[in-house]
Amino acid sequence: MILWNEATAIEKQKALLRPAVKQSQSVQTATAAILEQVKEQGDKALLNLAQQFDKRSNARLLVPHAEIAQASSLLTTELKTAIDIAYNNIKQFHQAQQPKALKIETTPGVVCELKYQAIAAVGIYVPGGSAPLPSSVLMQGVLAQLAGAQTIVLATPVKGSETINPAILYAAQLCGITTIVEAGGAGAIAAMAFGTESVPKVFKIFGPGNSFVTMAKQLVAQQVPGLAIDMPAGPSEVLVIADERANPEFIAADLLSQAEHGEDSQVVLVTNSANIIEAAQVALSKQLNNLSRKDIAGAALENSSFILVDSIEQAFEVSAQYGPEHLILQLGDATPYLDLVKNAGSVFVGDFTPESAGDYASGTNHVLPTYGYSQVYSSLNLLDFYRTYTIQTISKSGLTELAKAILPLAAAEGLDAHGKAVSIRLESIVND
Amino acid sequence: MILWNEATAIEKQKALLRPAVKQSQSVQTATAAILEQVKEQGDKALLNLAQQFDKRSNARLLVPHAEIAQASSLLTTELKTAIDIAYNNIKQFHQAQQPKALKIETTPGVVCELKYQAIAAVGIYVPGGSAPLPSSVLMQGVLAQLAGAQTIVLATPVKGSETINPAILYAAQLCGITTIVEAGGAGAIAAMAFGTESVPKVFKIFGPGNSFVTMAKQLVAQQVPGLAIDMPAGPSEVLVIADERANPEFIAADLLSQAEHGEDSQVVLVTNSANIIEAAQVALSKQLNNLSRKDIAGAALENSSFILVDSIEQAFEVSAQYGPEHLILQLGDATPYLDLVKNAGSVFVGDFTPESAGDYASGTNHVLPTYGYSQVYSSLNLLDFYRTYTIQTISKSGLTELAKAILPLAAAEGLDAHGKAVSIRLESIVND
Incomplete structure (x- = not known):
């Protein structure tokens, strides 16, 4: 526990310090080599990489459409319903974000428009690892579908003789995704960036992944003109602000649901009640023991901070300074404080709004800026699947009026031809 | 001239090939060293760099507020009016882009919100070079002002014993910018990224520049957590689509107003009329000779392409393939074709809408994706100065309903604690 008002600047900094992310030169070198292989050899390189890293025994890269169509029949009714509910809520919230074109006349005869174009081809990466992540498919796929991307490519790794989990295939089917690539890691990112015989080239690549995936995204964004990536990915994190009436068991459950994501996850509790800190810590120890991922969660808790502040207002100052991916407000009435929210990715208000609601099903997006990027990066939203462009249409009289601005500015900037195009x-017009 | 329908795939590719941008290792090494110096030594390094690269004779970094206030009195009435008109039009068009918060109930008892937060501190870089660029100040500063950034830093280089041009200072004053740094190049980018004694640290850096500035932006975006940059910058370019009734003199003037930007600028004319190509080339030679920057424009014209297509529809296909920063439509009636516009940064419709109107004064932004990035990147717009975040507020009954989605998904993903936070x-609730 740290008493905020008695802490030195260095102690404060330490309490909010994130675990360092390793960006080793060896990861960069290995990733660059994989990119080169896929760029040169296409499918052949992808298959070699799958054999090498995932011990793949079969030689296919794309999931047959029939297999996607059959996936739902392999799910329990409960899981299928769960995916349906999540899909519908995510769809509702993001459909409401559909942008509207804008058209205004800035000067008589000068009409300016802002228009939206869906990014034509997008790639979605879904990490493999210890469990399938259908939620990760929905949180990206629904948006691509709503924006109307013509090409959506989904890539996810498959180990040994396994096939892609039907929950992932069903989620993809709901999102209208028909191109599903059984490949992971830097190779999958390269395939979507450069295109191969089987994998269409895309213009923007979304999705989290390990350090090789993250490095691959950074490198292809630099190497391939016209390619974009979503946002820098870092370890997941939560900051809970609680008042003295909060339920310590709920607090502990929320901290643990963050901690179980990975050993580098970070959890922070900020409260104006020493009792709450004490009770939450007791509840944490108790709940931790019942978790299947208790080793991971336990390791993550070693990066945790428990901060005692003088007031709830001060708790929001600490939060703004940290800039949490997830901000949970276990407050009797959070309403008066909502204007104090700064630099948060997604906010969870009230005792009955756990982070896992947003992770899966409330409708908000779970792809959020981490690692302090929440001061400048947005939560993933529908506009990330669009680009904007402008149109201007100027009449003769409009141009005559605008000339009063264009001609002196062109002269001041020494750009003759800019002026000449007007004069x-x-x-x-005069000679008309 | 290239006949599109008779060209081979390689000839087509060559006709739309952009001049290569050099990304030399030596630029990277030199830039990295400058970043390190500024990070370590702050103001002292900035002053050393100004002496070294800009032969600065005085030792100040910030423009005194009185100097900013006096700038307008040093301008001709014409130039002051020009800046005022441009400011007002740009402000109108971008003010109309103010985002509205969104709030919907995705499920009874589950309220989801999308909110906007201005990026608190932004940096604007304005290149120096052969002429002052007040338009570059307006195209970025107006947006920062409208979004309500708390801190706006403007940096621009100054040579020898000069001071910043009053047109730049006046444009900055209109945008409410009070922190103006007399520093350029990679050093200025580093100062805004890391902060120095005089220069506030910012969270997002905007603005074009030479290869050192571009490299510095890329490097600080990688090095500094929580820092973002606007978009990759490449050489400027225009593609004109003209029909047989277009005015060849207007076409030539538009091509030249692009070509005079720099030797690496690129201009492309696509038309269904061989006569138009011939007449535009004659007009080009004639107009070129009267320009003060004719050497630059002449060199840029060596990268130009004149493409003859069968139909205006096909011209739009060529344009979509190229993805021009500026797309000029000199067509009798462009309306039926506007739905064919793809991958353009800004579109200029009709015979009386020259590119220079958008460069300065129509109201649209002149910071646009180039170099093929227009298939995925947006024209600079007001949202680039905001970030979005989400809020969810869930009632007891709302959570009970959502549990049908959360619990099975958490189980499928092997995340116990995510389920536990709900159960x-x-x-x-049951025990209530």
Whole structure:
């Protein structure tokens, strides 16, 4: 526990310090080599990589459409319903974000428009690892579907003789995704960035992954003109602000649901009640023991911070300074404080709004800025699947009026031809 | 001239090939060293760099507020009016882009919100070079002002014993910018990224620049957690689509106003009329000779392409393939074709809408994706100065309903604690 008002600047900094992310030169070198292989050899390289890293025994890269269509029949009714509910809520919230084109006349005869174009081809990476992640498919796939991307490629690794989990295939089917690539890691990112015989080239790549995936995304964004990536990915994190009336068991459950994500996850509790800190810590120890991932969660708790502040207002200052991916407000009435929220990815208000609601099903997106990026990066939203462009249409009289701005500015900037493009037109108007 | 329908795939590719951008290792090494110096030594390093690269004779870094306030009195009435008109039009068009918060109930008792937060501190880089660029200040500063950034830092280089041009200072003043740094190049980017004694640290850096500035932006975005940059910058470019009734003099003037930007600028004319190509080339030679920057424009014209297509529809296909920063439509009636516009940064419709109108004063932004990035990146817009985040507020009954999605998904993903954070709350509801 740290008493915020008695802590030195260095102690405060330490309490909010994130575990360092390793960006080793060896990861960069290995990733660059994989990118080169896939760029040069396409499918052949992808298959070699799958054999090498995932011990794949079969030689296919794309999931047959029939297998996608059959996936739902392999799910329990409960899981299918769960995916359906999540899909519908995520769809509702993101459909409400559909952008509207804008058209205004800034000067009589000068009409300016802002328009939206769906990014035509997008790639979605879904990590493999210890469990299938259908939620990760939905949180990206629904948006691509709503924006109307013409090409959506989903890539996810498959180990040994396994096939892709039907929950992932069903989630993809709901999102209208028909191109599903059984490949993971840097190779999958390279395939989507450069294109191969089987994998269409995309213009923007979304999705989290391990350090090789993250490095691959960074490298292809630099190497391939016209390619974008979503946002920098870091370890997951939560900050809970609780008042003295909060339920310590709920607090502990929320901290643990963050901690179980990975050993580098970070959890922070900020409260104006020493009792709450004490009770939450007791509840944590108790609940931890019942978790299947208790080793991971236990390791993550070693990066945890318990901060005692003087007031709830001060708790929001600490939160703004940290910039949490997830901010949970276990407050009797959070309403008066919502204007104090700064630099948070997603906010969970009230005792009955656990982080896992947003992770899966409330409708908000679970792809959020981490690692302090929440001061500048957005939560994933529908506009990430669009680009904007502008149109202007100017009449003769409009141009005559605008010339009063264009000609002196072009002259001041020493750009003759810019002025000439206007004056040559003005002359033609006079000669009409 | 290239006949599109008779060209081979390689000839087509060559006609739309952009001049290569050099990304030399030596630029990276030199830039990294400058970043390190500024990070370590702050103001002292900035002053040393100004002496070394800009032959600065005075030792100040910030423009005194009185100097900013006096700038307008040093301008001609014409230039002051020009800046005022441009400011007002840009402000109108971007003010209309103010985002609205969103709030919907995805499930009874589950309220989801999307909110906007201005990026608190932004940096704007304005290149120096052969002329002052007040338009570059407006195209970025107006947006920062409208979003309500608390801190706006403007950096621009100053040579020898000069001071910053009053047109730049006046444009900055209109945008409410009070922190103006007399420093350029990679050093200025580093100062805004890391902060120095005089220069506030910012969270997002905007603005074009030479290869050192571009490299510095890329490097600080990688090095500094929580820092973002606007978009990759490449050489400027225009593609004109013209029909047989277009005015060849107007076409030539538009091509030249692009070509005079720099030797690596690129201009492309696509038309269904061989006569138009011939007449535009004659007009080009004639107009070129009267330009003060004719050497630059002449060199840029060596990268130009003149493409003859069968139909205007096909011209739009060529344009979509190229993805031009600026797309000019000199067509009798462009309306039926506007749905064919793809991968363009900004579109100029009709004979009396020259590119220079958008460069300065129509109201649209002149910071646009180049170099093929227009298939995925947006024209600079007000949302680039905001970030979005989400809020969810869930009632007891809302959580009970959502549990049908959360519990099976958490189980499928092997995340016990995610489920537990819900079930522990459901138990307390039952026990109410």
